[in-house]
Amino acid sequence: MVDTQFKNPLLKAFLDELEHLELYQQYCKSPNEWLKKLIDERFMQFYIRIRAISYFSKIIYFTARHFDMERRKYEKRYVLTLDGSSSDGNGSKKEGTSTLKELIVDESATVHFPDKLNDELNQYIQHPLLYKAVQSLNKRQQQILFLAYVLNISDTEISKKLNVTQQAISKSKNNALAKVRRLINA
Known part of the structure; x- marks a missing residue:
């Protein structure tokens, strides 16, 4: 398990993986330069992977928002004939009118x-x-x-x-x- 001395959620997530935890425990028992470089290297790979996931998540989120905004703008601008509201013969809309689709x-x-x-x-x-x-x-x-x-x-x-x-x-x-x-x- 992860020691409670780490408050950084990134370090906690890194040490939640069994392989990284074993490397850390091995380094704590017998510190040497090779283990330190190996842990640093694995942490950099982990960090890059987390940053990439975060980056792609944000891209997906903002692209979806932009797509939804554009779709709504398009639907508002180019209303289908049946989605338009019914009106009296003069072209003025009545209060409480429904769409033409609902009148079928x-x-x-x-x-x-x-x-x-x-x-x-x-x-x-x-x-x-x-x-x-x-x-x-x-x-x-x-x-x-x-x-x-x-x-x-x-x-x-x-x-x-x-x-x-x-x-x-x-x-x-x-x-x-x-x-x-x-x-x-x-």
Whole structure:
């Protein structure tokens, strides 16, 4: 082990290598000029190796920082079309807008509503009279009621989802509810 008399971390690291420690201990037992030169020579080799490692580490660090800085500058200067922010028709950016890439709809991730409508709607209706009344509605009305009351989506969001006006959704929903009330009360 390294003697505690050495406080210099470089000397401690040098003597942590078994070969160097043995040479040092041999020199302490019988000091001679040949061992002293050998230890000095090995220490110089060790020191040069440490300096080279330090030098290359610094070069790598500063080159990486410079590369990152240049890459960010390039990305800021040459924004990809899809990375640009969406804007209204006048070219002015809206507050809270997202990038064009975020506006792309993944068709594979969306569930086609008509395929799932009957199964999901049946799960939520327990009363037999209400179930029968809802089944008498057309698919569009069932879809609107499902979105509005089961998924708790606003009329505006439903209109965007179904590509119709908000007024048409409101009217269709009110007609469906009126028809359900009529059938339950009859």
